[in-house]
Amino acid sequence: xxxxxxxxxxxVLVLLGTFSSAFAQVCSRKSPAHTVALLELYTSEGCSSxxxxxxxxxxxxxxxxxxxVVPLSLHVDYWNHIGWEDPFSRPLFTQRQRWLSxxxxxxxxxxxxxxxxxxxxxxxxxxxxxxxxxxxxxxxRASIEITLGSVAGHHVPVAVKANSPLPANLSLYxxxxxxxxxxxxxxxxxxxxxxxxxxVVREWIGPVALTRGSAAVTKVLDLxxxxxxxxxxxxxxxxxxxxxxxxxxxxxxxx
Numbered sequence: 001x002x003x004x005x006x007x008x009x010x011x012v013l014v015l016l017g018t019f020s021s022a023f024a025q026v027c028s029r030k031s032p033a034h035t036v037a038l039l040e041l042y043t044s045e046g047c048s049s050x051x052x053x054x055x056x057x058x059x060x061x062x063x064x065x066x067x068x069v070v071p072l073s074l075h076v077d078y079w080n081h082i083g084w085e086d087p088f089s090r091p092l093f094t095q096r097q098r099w100l101s102x103x104x105x106x107x108x109x110x111x112x113x114x115x116x117x118x119x120x121x122x123x124x125x126x127x128x129x130x131x132x133x134x135x136x137x138x139x140x141r142a143s144i145e146i147t148l149g150s151v152a153g154h155h156v157p158v159a160v161k162a163n164s165p166l167p168a169n170l171s172l173y174x175x176x177x178x179x180x181x182x183x184x185x186x187x188x189x190x191x192x193x194x195x196x197x198x199x200v201v202r203e204w205i206g207p208v209a210l211t212r213g214s215a216a217v218t219k220v221l222d223l224x225x226x227x228x229x230x231x232x233x234x235x236x237x238x239x240x241x242x243x244x245x246x247x248x249x250x251x252x253x254x255x
Contacts, residue, residue, distance in 0.1 A: 027254040028147040031247050037069040037135040038237045038248040039128070042097045042113040045086040046079030048189035053112035053124070058198040061179065069116075069132050070235050070248040072175055073200045076111060084188030088181070088200050103243040118243035141166055142238040142246040150254045151229035160217045160236045162247075164210060169241040171207030172215040176223070177250075178202050179231040202227065210238070229253055 041057045043050045060071045074093035075086050097109050104120045114124040116131045142164035149157035162172040179198040185191055202224055208215045223232060230253065237248035 025150045025254050026147060027251065028145060029249060029251045031140060031142075031144040031249040032067050033140055034067075035135050035138040035140050035246070036067060036248045037117055037132050038115075038239075038245045039069050039071045039132075040100075040115045041071070041073045042076055042093065042109070042111055042115075043073055044076050044079040044089060044111050045183055045185055045190060045195055046082050046084045046188045047111045050112045051190070051193070051195060053114070054195065054197055056125070058196065061198040066250065068136060070237065070250045071199050072177060072235060073197055075200065076109075078109075079111070079188070082188055084185055084190065087183065088197070088202070090204075092204055093201070100243055118239060118245045140247050142170070144172075144236050144238065144247055144249040146234055146236055146249055146251040148234060148251060148254055151223065151232065154223040154225060154227070154229070155220050156223060156229075156232065156234075156253060157220045158217070158234055160234070161214070162210060162216070162236065162238050163214045164238060164246060165213060166246070170210040170215075170238055170246065171241070172210060172217065173204070173206030173208070173237050173239060174217050175201045175205075175235045176203035176221050177233050177235055178224070178227055179233070180228070202232075207239075230255070 041053055043054055057071050057073055075088040076094040076097060077089040077091050078094055080086060080089060100115050101109050114121045117135050121127055121131060142162060145161045147159040160174050164170055177199045181197040181200050183195050185193050185195060203221055205217055208217055233250055233252040235250040238246045
């Protein structure tokens with residue numbers, strides 16, 4: 001048996017063996033032949049101008065968007081000292097926002113800030129639809145497959161594979177996201193407001209370098225104890241070291 005076939009069989013056994021047979025349901029999805037856009041919203045619950053952008057992302061997430069765009073909400077931490085500590089914020093997301101901004105030769109980071117396909121989109125209200133059409137019209141230059149086991153005990157087995165024929169420096173990223181989150185903000189610019197969020201990134205893996213054109217992530221992810229497993233999902237994308245996103249894919253948790 002050759003090594004690639006052995007790895008495929010081993011991966012399936014890992015996913016199926018993680019739980020008892022009663023919970024061994026597996027779901028999977030492969031990326032299409034065209035490029036699916038990645039939309040990243042950098043936001044904060046401490047920012048009074050962010051809720052409209054949060055609502056916009058939720059409207060995208062509520063649509064039939066699987067083959068069009070993968071929207072992700074990344075909460076930054078630099079608003080936390082102003083009065084309200086965002087429970088979904090992480091320094092890692094601030095670091096990623098700064099990396100993308102540096103590539104765009106931007107002098108500052110701000111919220112809400114939107115990147116589509118790794119490129120800053122300042123007029124996201126008016127230009128997102130056209131940008132998505134342009135990206136979707138491009139043939140895919142990378143392929144992704146996500147396989148999920150059933151959620152049990154706030155754990156979910158995840159396997160992601162990515163391939164690309166390009167000789168560029170490429171990396172695979174994997175994000176665990178959650179929908180239908182809310183917070184009652186008691187301090188800061190949004191004091192007294194209940195905020196609602198979708199596609200909030202709760203766990204982040206990467207960059208994982210594509211070696212000889214391929215990369216893989218196999219891991220059992222721990223879900224936040226307060227999470228609702230039926231609202232979780234996994235997204236993955238392939239990105240160059242210059243910030244360009246070659247392909248993106250998302251898969252909700254197995255029902």
